[in-house]
Amino acid sequence: MKKLAVFLVVMLLIGTGVFFYYAQPEANIEESEAASSFQSLSPEMQLFARTLDAEARGEPYIGQVAVGAVIMNRIRDSRFPNTLSGVIYQPWAFTAVARGHIWEETPSDQIVKATLAAYRGWDPTYGCVYYYNAAKVETNWIFSRKTVRTIGKHIFAK
């Protein structure tokens, strides 16, 4: 019995220790940013790059530029907010933004290039202001829009 009691106490202590370890809030440790081009960007452009990173990380380069172009098109469109941060932070407009995923990692050099290209006017979507993941369509509303093209897992529409 004594052995059982000791065993139980030890298990309890280990369990408590493990629990406390995982219950800590996630510490956001940014990777060391030696020669990343991301650091040269102004704060506004960094926000833009972070959004592209969270929204289009695994997409082909042209798909990343396309997502950036949608954001740029929204700024000019009267149906959306008038500033870059207004468009990005529009409530629930971008799931990755709403959930804070944009702060998870430092955008790669390729994302930074895509950000710049979109900012300077490259637009593979030819004026689209909507894009969605074909595998995650929840309502039929998007079918009422004019679809322009698909790149990777995104479909772009006006």
Place this chain on the structure above:
Amino acid sequence: MDFKTIGIVMLVFALAAVGYWGYNQYGAMQNVQKDLESELNNRYENAFQGLNHHIDALESELGTVMVAQAADNLSVNLSNIWRSAYSAQEDIGQLPLSDSSLDNTKSMLHRILQYTNHLDKKVVDGGLSDKDKKMLNSFYKNVMVANKNLEGIHDKMLQKNFKWYDKKRVKMDSDADQQYSASPLAGLVELDKSLKLDEIQKELEAIFPDGGIELNDRDITLALTEVQGKTVNQKQAIQTAKRFINNPEQYKYNIIDKEQLKVNGRTIETHLPAHSIQATNKNNKNEKVYIDVSKKGGQVISLLNSRATKGKKITEEQAEAKAAEFLKKNGYEHMEVVSSKPFNDIAMIVLAPVQKAGQYGVIITPDSVSTEVAMDNGEVIGFNGIEYLLHHKDRPESMLIPKFSMEEAKKKISSNLNITHERLVIDTHGGGKEVLCYEFIGEIGDGQGDANYRVHINAITGKEEVVHGVDDDFYKNVK
């Protein structure tokens, strides 16, 4: 006391301690959640209250402009209208509404912004015409409707204890949701529907028959179907794309666009006016070049190369020369560099065609081409020729001859501007009309800031057309 008893007692205490701790954590978390929900609801409430406030102010200010006579009062009031409409737009942007909600309201606010901007310039020369007053009256009537409705909606919201954050993405689609019609938000849909945007559009088109303000958003996908030339197929498009690549034999080509897509079991048509080509470097799979070739006319619209650039080995001047050389090789005649800015090891260079008329060489800005040159080897890794493709043609010579000299134009420039560049350009201002201007670019006074400013003096009328700051702020300004 034997160890068994001690052990059991310790366990019980440990359990109790953990239980107590857990209960506390739960309570603390609930409190935090309540605080956040409350604060979030406050943000949305603030935005909606703001919208109400600004629409109310807008109604009052529109009325004022219709009554006021003196030019300076008119000007101040037009500014107020502009500010209220802009603030109302910002408020809508802060609400958790789904796409396509309040489209008419947003459109109306946009038209008010454009129109009062236009009037503000007119008012300086003289008062408002009868046509202007009639237009303002149309806006006034619609804003009155919006204002009255909004008040009613907000009232209902308060009565029903409506909380914005409950809904997440508030969908304002009355056709879909039945239980929705009883909610206060149904009122917002009714309001949006009751705005007479079609009438406003018609009236504006009557006032501005040939531009002046942008009344129709350009649809590039349609514009590209009207380009000159024959329709090309995928094979021809790939042949054209190869001309834009340095060693075309080193790449594998495939088409990445699709005519039809299947989503959720439905088939949808795409409307891509281009053949989209992906060229993969056979020796380096990480280098992919994406080239879009227009279906009509078979012209390259854009090029994007994904390869990583490896440091600065050439100068900016050399990069500019490479860009000009690339364009010349591909049939873009008489292109000159109009702006050039490096970002780390990529040179971002914009070029425009120069058209000669007699002794004058005029830069045709609407036909600009953007390029990106890799400064490790001078390769063009980005090309954007959409504007050139849509706009380029020879302008009539009469449009290119100024009525006075550059020196005379310079006299109109403020002494505050230290001019660094001066040239003759064709440019579009606002409503899309092309105008011949003397362009002066310079810095302010004694080099106080980083920004350059661009001034356009109309080369026919002498009017100062446009003044604005020129700076791409993608670099950090922190020194």
